Amino acid sequence: MTSTSYHIPVMLRESLELLITDTEGIYADGTLGAGGHSAGLLDQLGRGARVFGIDHDDEALKEASGNINDSRFTAVKGNFGYISTLLPPDVHGKLSGVLLDLGVSSHQIDDPARGFSFRESGPLDMRMSNLRALSAHDVVNSYSYENLRNILFQYGEERKSGLIAKKIIARRPLETTGDLKACVEEVVRGPHTVKSLARVFQAIRIEVNQELEMLRTGLESAAEMLRPGGRLVVISYHSLEDRLVKNFFKSGNFSGKQEKDFYGNLERPLEPLFTKPRYATEEEISSNPRSRSARLRAAEKAEDAS
Ligand SMILES: C[S@@+](CC[C@H](N)C(=O)[O-])C[C@H]1O[C@@H](n2cnc3c(N)ncnc32)[C@H](O)[C@@H]1O
Structure with missing residues (x-):
């Protein structure tokens, strides 16, 4: 085995x-x-x-x-x-x-170069496969506020989706997973930060990989x-x-x-x-x-x- x-x-x-x-x-x-x-x-x-x-x-x-x-x-x-x-x-x-x-x-999660992890900074990739064209970089840097908010809400079930989407747009261009993490940390402080980070990263990953x-x-x-x-x-x-x-x-x-x-x-x-x-x-x-x-x-x- x-x-x-x-x-x-x-x-x-x-x-x-x-x-x-x-x-x-x-x-x-x-x-x-x-x-x-x-x-x-x-x-x-x-x-x-x-x-x-x-x-x-x-x-x-x-x-x-x-x-x-x-x-x-x-x-x-x-x-x-x-x-x-x-x-x-x-x-x-x-x-x-x-x-x-x-x-x-x-x-995939543990390799920062794949861009799935918020524990270590890496490129905003999150593609599970090179067969996919869209990356996390495209999603966070080009999606409209409504689109981003909906993705964070629907795929991440994140209650602060609107505030986080606004923060992402204000901070553009985002280049690394560290940049994305910082947006979430500025909105969600205290003991709930890690859960929100997990939800936001999950949501973007789901969108990238459909x-x-x-x-x-x-x-x-x-x-x-x-x-x-x-x-x-x-x-x-x-x-x-x-x-x-x-x-x-x-x-x-x-x-x-x-x-x-x-x-x-x-x-x-x-x-x-x-x-x-x-x-x-x-x-x-x-x-x-x-x-x-x-x-x-x-x-x-x-x-x-x-
Ligand atoms: C949880 S891991 C599977 C681990 C595996 N059961 C093992 O024991 O090693 C999920 C794997 O499925 C692949 N995967 C996820 N979604 C897929 C899809 N839609 N089509 C093909 N592969 C997919 C990922 O690339 C990843 O390697």
Whole structure:
């Protein structure tokens, strides 16, 4: 099993227990990272199985490819939002499981050069992938006040979004994550500063990487790629992601409104395996604090689904 300082896999045992229904099946790990989940999966699968590991970040692909040397494994560069175009046509509708372990890896967060961290100053980048054109620099330096405020409010759930957006505009041009941090610190003082910093950095990161749009299309495409009886397992790290996953599993759409067909059956591609999310154990949280915010959900494609 791979568990490097690059990134420690979160809820590994629980996620694999839910994911694996066929030890000779075909699986996709949509968020390969350092390959911890993929390596754990390969350990439990048989000789005829296949695993595709997708990541849009070259550094993650390099790390995972160094960690996993297995002929059953294929690393794929791309965004899981486009999973149906990334995997070969012969596996469409045949996957036994898709795993999504959302967000950024510890490595991405910890490397100041990637611009995700407010602990050490770095360039305002925050792109998880060189496939993206928009950077945090573009967002903070060119978005209108309304746009910035909405992003901080919607994606960061930051109550002082208006004041922080105003401060950012007054301080332009911002060049580093330190400059962005200073804007937040001037508005939010005292014990709440760190939480606001986390919210503002999260919001801009979500905008830069279009994380919620990609999650929506990724969930829909993953459901299509599964075989009947196949499973989708998602680990999310904040309530915006978790809400989309919960609604999609419950109702097949992102508003959560349940629609029924002519015969009174729910029109949803997947059936949730449980309703409340599962969390990491206290033991895991104490050895890997990142797992504290993890919420795991799993759903299965109906056996009679087409
Ligand atoms: C939390 S880490 C996954 C860690 C991995 N499970 C492991 O055990 O090492 C998330 C990874 O998914 C990638 N990622 C996030 N969103 C993605 C997307 N929409 N498409 C492809 N990769 C994505 C990130 O680049 C990062 O490497």
